[in-house]
Amino acid sequence: MPTISIDTFFACSLMVAVVMAAAALSTQILTAHMTDTKDLNENDYLRALSEYIVFNTGTPANWGSSNSVLPVIFGLAKSGSLVPNELDIDKICRLNYQNAFSLTYPNILDSVKLTDVGLGFSMSQIMDISTILYSNTTLEDSTTYTFRIYVNQDGAPVTASLHCYIVASNFLSDIYNNTSTDGVSYVDIEIPNASNGTASLVVFARALHDARMTAYEVYSFNHLSAEPTASNAFLNLNPLNYILWLSSNSSSVIIERAYAFSYKYQFNLAPLSNSTYEIPAIAEKSPIILVITGSNDSSSFVNWTAYPQIPLDAGANFTDSECHAFSYVVSVNGNLYKLTVRLAGANQ
């Protein structure tokens, strides 16, 4: 065999090997690149979609305030608001499945006008409040409860001023306090022993550095009685358009009092009918906690809900599945909340 043939054979082999390696390498690189580009386009598209949903009012612009109106085009922003990033309090309530007037997931998807997108919302307070019953001492006429209240944001302690209301059967009291630099405060509450049954401690915490960051927590406990009943055991509370709608699960429910609490103010709710109460429209930047006390047969109860009904989770559940999440700090009635919109395209 001549030498030239051997050289040609080696040259051809080298070329074939290099071409195959290059083809394999370029396929790998181009596939990854095309996937990234597709993800990039999808991310931009879904981000634009989420911003449209959050910062537009939708159609009709006031679809949140009427329980019979469904949105034609979905949007959460408050109509005519001059406050940046402000959402409508009633549109938020209609996202919460605990509200009797909430939208169903098909309702939301229909109004978003997209069939190939999964959509989910979660909304939470800027600060978290953690309350535990630290100790209690029963005397002849009254019982003193000590609560440990911890205010934090993403696990970091927050210095905040507190306003706590204690609601029990035929009893209402309140107390102001401040958390220390480690975010902790101890609050003593005294309840007369004549008032037994479920009691609730409504805690408001307002960050000292920004009054728009006001959070709440409600801690229910038993006062000289059995375990506290669940918040919606006898009554469902459905706030919408500054009216509180009650729906009873039992015919023997007797309502005693109805209250509205904000950080600074407390009100007795005025009944509009047997099952509706007017919620006061306050200018204060604070969530409103609506509390109903009453009895069912022999047991007294304290039911509550928040207005706006935050925290909430609505729409698709993306647990264990890939999605694009977009977070915003938004304002509802002047108070700030965190909103996360989760979206997934059809290919996810």
Added chain:
Amino acid sequence: MKFLADNRGQIRVIEAFFASVLLLSSLMLIPSDHRMENSNDETLRNVAQRTLITLDGDGTLSRLIENQSWATLRKCVQSLLPSPATWFNLTILDENMNPLNLVQICSGTSISGNMVAAEYVCASSDISFNVYVVRLQLSSVS
């Protein structure tokens, strides 16, 4: 000896080598994924812009600047960022672009990652109507 002296075919090996180099170097022309970084930068820039707008929504931003409450301003910005895993640095400038904050308003030591900045002009709400340029730099901390 004739076998070793016959080297006419070696040029094909050299040709093949150069062709291989040419082919492999063409892979370098495939664009990198810098557009993905651009998309993330755009998201961060939106966050920075919205944070400043929210902070100035009720006049808090200009009030804190007027009072030179830099520690409070740092807490406010930190609270308003949607993710705690975001590094920030805030700079306050007057209308002549001179820095006003002599202490750093940031969430920690400086980082080496990709950084974006948003600028926002705000005016004090008192009768002095001072104008400030606020520059917020953000970076994702992975």
